[in-house]
Amino acid sequence: xxxxxxxxxxxxxxxxxxxxxxxxxxxxxxxxxxxxxxxxxxxxxxxxxxxxxxxxxxxxxxxxxxxxxxxxxxxxxxxxxxxxxxxxxxxxxxxxxxxxxxxxxxxxxxxxxxxxxxxxxxxxxxxxxxxxxxxxxxxxxxxxxxxxxxxxxxxxxxxxxxxxxxxxxxxxxxxxxxxxxxxxxxxxxxxxxxxxxxxxxxxxxxxxxxxxxxxxxxxxxxxxxxxxxxxxxxxxxxxxxxxxxxxxxxxxxxxxxxxxxxxxxxxxxxxxxxxxxxxxxxxxxxxxxxxxxxxxxxxxxxxxxxxxxxxxxxxxxxxxxxxxxxxxxxxxxxxxxxxxxxxxxxxxxxxxxxxxxxxxxxxxxxxxxxxxxxxxxxxxxxxxxxxxxxxxxxxxxxxxxxxxxxxxxxxxxxxxxxxxxxxxxxxxxxxxxxxxxxxxxxxxxxxxxxxxxxxxxxxxxxxxxxxxxxxxxxxxxxxxxxxxxxxxxxxxxx
Numbered sequence: 001x002x003x004x005x006x007x008x009x010x011x012x013x014x015x016x017x018x019x020x021x022x023x024x025x026x027x028x029x030x031x032x033x034x035x036x037x038x039x040x041x042x043x044x045x046x047x048x049x050x051x052x053x054x055x056x057x058x059x060x061x062x063x064x065x066x067x068x069x070x071x072x073x074x075x076x077x078x079x080x081x082x083x084x085x086x087x088x089x090x091x092x093x094x095x096x097x098x099x100x101x102x103x104x105x106x107x108x109x110x111x112x113x114x115x116x117x118x119x120x121x122x123x124x125x126x127x128x129x130x131x132x133x134x135x136x137x138x139x140x141x142x143x144x145x146x147x148x149x150x151x152x153x154x155x156x157x158x159x160x161x162x163x164x165x166x167x168x169x170x171x172x173x174x175x176x177x178x179x180x181x182x183x184x185x186x187x188x189x190x191x192x193x194x195x196x197x198x199x200x201x202x203x204x205x206x207x208x209x210x211x212x213x214x215x216x217x218x219x220x221x222x223x224x225x226x227x228x229x230x231x232x233x234x235x236x237x238x239x240x241x242x243x244x245x246x247x248x249x250x251x252x253x254x255x256x257x258x259x260x261x262x263x264x265x266x267x268x269x270x271x272x273x274x275x276x277x278x279x280x281x282x283x284x285x286x287x288x289x290x291x292x293x294x295x296x297x298x299x300x301x302x303x304x305x306x307x308x309x310x311x312x313x314x315x316x317x318x319x320x321x322x323x324x325x326x327x328x329x330x331x332x333x334x335x336x337x338x339x340x341x342x343x344x345x346x347x348x349x350x351x352x353x354x355x356x357x358x359x360x361x362x363x364x365x366x367x368x369x370x371x372x373x374x375x376x377x378x379x380x381x382x383x384x385x386x387x388x389x390x391x392x393x394x395x396x397x398x399x400x401x402x403x404x405x406x407x408x409x410x411x412x413x414x415x416x417x418x419x420x421x422x423x424x425x426x427x428x429x430x431x432x433x434x435x436x437x438x439x440x441x442x443x444x445x446x447x448x449x450x451x452x453x454x455x456x457x458x459x460x461x462x463x464x465x466x467x468x469x470x471x472x473x474x475x476x477x478x479x480x481x482x483x484x485x486x487x488x489x490x491x492x493x494x
């Protein structure tokens with residue numbers, strides 16, 4: 001789910017674009033050049049600069065910003081988070097989680113805003129909610145719909161807005177032991193290629209699940225039975241003891257949470273290859289003939305090893321779409337850029353047909369048509385070559401990197417997930433590029449290893465971000481790019 005574009009106004013996004021431009025120029029810039037790049041008048045650019053200066057001075061009183069130079073201690077991500085904290089859609093979504101307002105009218109009174117203004121600002125957010133069959137109810141102010149999708153929406157809301165877990169409502173004391181037990185289970189399981197970004201997201205999803213549980217909301221049973229990588233019996237016992245759950249209630253809750261934390265599209269890239277290969281071995285034993293991800297698609301034939309993380313991700317996408325009948329990542333302005341080809345359509349059809357065989361009589365023709373339509377946009381990049389540029393992608397970039405993949409199809413780039421297992425080949429150091437969104441550890445990794453970085457700002461237009469990335473990639477003196485999705489089993493340097 002991509003909800004960032006629904007939270008900021010056009011003027012706020014313009015200020016963000018200006019600060020991004022200034023940072024790209026290392027703090028010394030030409031405002032006329034920015035106006036040209038942004039395709040706006042100089043007067044509008046200057047007013048945006050004045051507003052940006054006012055904002056930054058609220059965060060750092062020592063900030064100085066002129067028409068050609070900026071000095072401040074405020075980082076781009078700190079400014080983004082500050083903008084979100086003052087965004088009406090963000091405040092409404094937070095209020096729907098905290099349940100602190102009995103109605104929308106009470107929210108408007110507390111924030112001194114008219115109902116008409118609030119409705120106007122919420123329109124893009126409501127459109128996004130509708131895409132996932134969710135609704136924002138006025139009295140009391142809350143979200144309704146599939147509880148799993150509601151929690152994923154909150155998950156994306158807080159990750160997108162760079163919100164630390166400390167800013168979430170506190171868990172009731174009764175649920176703290178369950179939080180600790182879940183964190184211990186999924187931290188010590190050795191299922192993951194660990195990274196700081198992953199640790200934050202794992203804690204966030206667990207915290208959100210328990211917050212909603214404390215308010216009486218539970219996951220519905222999964223539509224289809226899934227293979228699990230975690231032994232849930234001990235956790236189920238703790239849920240029964242702590243909450244008075246029946247065994248069925250505990251396992252229903254834990255089965256969905258375990259799925260989200262492991263083989264869902266939001267976490268599958270972080271799994272160890274041997275964890276995925278274990279999952280595939282189990283699936284292959286369930287069917288005759290043995291399960292394959294995409295029979296006949298040569299590029300995905302090595303899926304069963306677990307090392308091909310693009311294949312793993314396609315598996316996770318198809319599974320998610322089967323369970324919830326929605327596309328977890330695409331947003332309209334990006335989807336419009338993709339044109340399914342006969343090859344990508346055939347690959348999408350092969351994946352859903354094969355997965356459908358795991359659930360006889362449960363996956364119908366309508367399911368297959370819908371999911372094939374979604375998947376064919378993700379399977380565009382299957383003709384891949386060896387690497388000259390090694391792109392290291394931080395865990396928070398799982399959605400954006402696919403957008404990049406499907407556009408860079410003609411040259412030579414290698415994409416790997418940046419984790420604590422990543423090692424840098426010293427004599428190829430100049431070939432690496434670290435792409436990150438909100439993961440500060442990615443920046444420190446790049447600095448420690450003297451690697452070039454690229455900061456992808458979600459709120460900027462896709463085309464603008466893509467152009468910025470191309471300018472960065474040209475530092476490597478390449479004019480054409482393609483992708484190799486193999487995730488190599490390397491180890492982190494000390």
